Amino acid sequence: MTCRTSFASRRAFSRRGRRRRCEQNDGDTWRSSLRLSRRWLRVDAVDVSRRLVQSWRPAWHAAISEYLLKVGGRGVVVGLSGGIDSAVTAALAVRALGREHVHGLAMPSEFSSDHSLDDARE
Numbered sequence: 709m710t711c712r713t714s715f716a717s718r719r720a721f722s723r724r725g726r727r728r729r730c731e732q733n734d735g736d737t738w739r740s741s742l743r744l745s746r747r748w749l750r751v752d753a754v755d756v757s758r759r760l761v762q763s764w765r766p767a768w769h770a771a772i773s774e775y776l777l778k779v780g781g782r783g784v785v786v787g788l789s790g791g792i793d794s795a796v797t798a799a800l801a802v803r804a805l806g807r808e809h810v811h812g813l814a815m816p817s818e819f820s821s822d823h824s825l826d827d828a829r830e
Contacts, residue, residue: 783809790824
């Protein structure tokens, strides 16, 4: 199905919302008067992020814990660059396994700033 969005004018959009016309691939055409107001389109990013984390947290914990049991390990080593990716990975590992089972290893490169190295140390 292909959909095209059309605006009569900026004024029409601000008052009435967006109108969509959709065509099905088999040649039958139907129209929808779907109207989306700006208020309807507002998203609370903090709330959405919180809900995503809450829904995925059990899966993260189970995956990390089960893998450690499967390989017979007593802990994990996380490479820390000072960036957000390695920080999130370390935080997830600590929450799933406990602080005593997670070891950080600073992994600087020629592109690492002093600030990033300080963050990795913390």
